[in-house]
Amino acid sequence: MENPENPQRFLTAAAAGLAGCRVCGTANPGAARACTCCGSPLEPAAPASLQRVWAWLAAGLVAYVPANVYPMLRTTTFGRSSENTLIGGIAELFSHGSYGVALIVFFASIVIPVAKFLAIAYLAVSVRRPAALGSHGRLVLYEVVEFIGRWSMIDVFVVAILTALVQLDFAAAIAPGMAAVSFALSVAFTMLAAQSFDPRLIWNAESENLNDHA
Amino acid sequence: MHTDQLIACPTCDVLNRDVNVKPHTVARCARCGTVLAAPKSGAMTRIAMLSLTALILLAAAAGFPFLELRAQGLSHQASVLDAVLAFSSGPMAPLSLATGLLIVLLPAARFCALIYTLAPMALGWHPAPHAATAYRWAERLKPWAMAEIFIIGVAVALVKVSGLARVGLGPAFWAFTALLVVTILTDNAICRLTVWKTLKTRSAS
Numbered sequence: 327m328e329n330p331e332n333p334q335r336f337l338t339a340a341a342a343g344l345a346g347c348r349v350c351g352t353a354n355p356g357a358a359r360a361c362t363c364c365g366s367p368l369e370p371a372a373p374a375s376l377q378r379v380w381a382w383l384a385a386g387l388v389a390y391v392p393a394n395v396y397p398m399l400r401t402t403t404f405g406r407s408s409e410n411t412l413i414g415g416i417a418e419l420f421s422h423g424s425y426g427v428a429l430i431v432f433f434a435s436i437v438i439p440v441a442k443f444l445a446i447a448y449l450a451v452s453v454r455r456p457a458a459l460g461s462h463g464r465l466v467l468y469e470v471v472e473f474i475g476r477w478s479m480i481d482v483f484v485v486a487i488l489t490a491l492v493q494l495d496f497a498a499a500i501a502p503g504m505a506a507v508s509f510a511l512s513v514a515f516t517m518l519a520a521q522s523f524d525p526r527l528i529w530n531a532e533s534e535n536l537n538d539h540a
Numbered sequence: 541m542h543t544d545q546l547i548a549c550p551t552c553d554v555l556n557r558d559v560n561v562k563p564h565t566v567a568r569c570a571r572c573g574t575v576l577a578a579p580k581s582g583a584m585t586r587i588a589m590l591s592l593t594a595l596i597l598l599a600a601a602a603g604f605p606f607l608e609l610r611a612q613g614l615s616h617q618a619s620v621l622d623a624v625l626a627f628s629s630g631p632m633a634p635l636s637l638a639t640g641l642l643i644v645l646l647p648a649a650r651f652c653a654l655i656y657t658l659a660p661m662a663l664g665w666h667p668a669p670h671a672a673t674a675y676r677w678a679e680r681l682k683p684w685a686m687a688e689i690f691i692i693g694v695a696v697a698l699v700k701v702s703g704l705a706r707v708g709l710g711p712a713f714w715a716f717t718a719l720l721v722v723t724i725l726t727d728n729a730i731c732r733l734t735v736w737k738t739l740k741t742r743s744a745s
């Protein structure tokens with residue numbers, strides 16, 4: 327069965343007995359362990375590498391739980407102290423009328439992390455099973471996840487700046503909460519999960535499906 | 541056909557023929573559309589100069605006063621270093637180290653590596669020793685160099701504080717804002733595979 331999207335069949339480096347480098351694009355001899363041009367380690371696109379993706383993703387999910395439960399900030403004004411969780415901070419911004427910033431923080435700390443967990447899981451699952459989204463669609467999804475993942479770190483930086491800046495003795499003081507650590511870890515773990523995903527697998531599944539139908 | 545004339549697409553592994561691409565045109569992978577070559581005239585010089593600019597801005601951002609908070613007759617100054625050390629007390633100390641790495645040290649290391657790799661090539665020299673390793677690290681560090689994310693975080697924090705107190709912006713704030721622009725310009729000027737190809741041909745000649 328021919329895929330109407332690509333009428334021509336493509337020859338991959340792996341199918342030609344070569345080892346393509348994911349860093350510099352050099353087509354190395356198949357037996358090479360490290361790229362002859364840039365020295366990067368060469369790994370075949372094997373579904374076994376998904377184990378690393380799942381491991382980092384699970385770690386990211388686990389760390390995301392305390393990030394939401396524990397307080398992100400502890401504010402002390404005139405001796406009275408209050409604690410803010412992630413969602414609490416967004417609600418406060420919203421009630422102050424800073425809708426734009428509330429939206430940015432909402433996206434960076436809730437929407438993007440959750441969407442990222444779902445997207446990475448979907449990509450990893452779709453390598454083994456036929457997916458609703460075509461290869462090109464999944465490649466775009468992968469690129470968006472890789473690009474956008476690091477922006478979630480905004481929240482941790484906001485806490486760092488607020489803590490450094492708001493130190494007015496008894497009038498107002500801000501201290502970081504434990505959630506900052508787990509949130510930073512969660513972002514780092516999901517970034518590593520996205521980086522461990524080998525995009526060549528997206529296409530391997532397609533060529534296997536083609537072979538099945540032929 | 542010799543394998544030197546082939547490019548294995550870094551994204552989908554399809555073999556593409558390596559043709560000479562004219563400056564200011566883009567060659568894409570036949571299957572997935574990943575950019576394989578996007579040579580621009582003077583790109584090496586531009587990237588090296590932009591990286592140098594970024595390094596200077598980063599040094600200014602780390603050294604000059606960053607923000608000042610004034611309320612009820614009290615005032616408090618904070619530098620970038622203070623923001624890094626915000627987590628330094630108690631069990632959160634490792635996060636301080638991570639923040640320092642993400643917003644100052646890793647961006648600085650990445651720009652140094654870019655200058656080290658690209659400055660000799662911009663001048664038409666042979667690549668410096670271990671240029672391939674340096675450039676590989678520059679690419680690996682890219683997602684972890686978060687100076688530009690930090691400045692957006694600052695903007696969010698300023699809105700949060702603005703109701704509570706008056707905030708004064710120091711020179712370091714503007715240095716960081718300029719760094720955001722320079723970082724984006726640098727990233728747009730870099731075409732990874734073109735740099736690798738140049739490194740390969742220059743080392744061989």
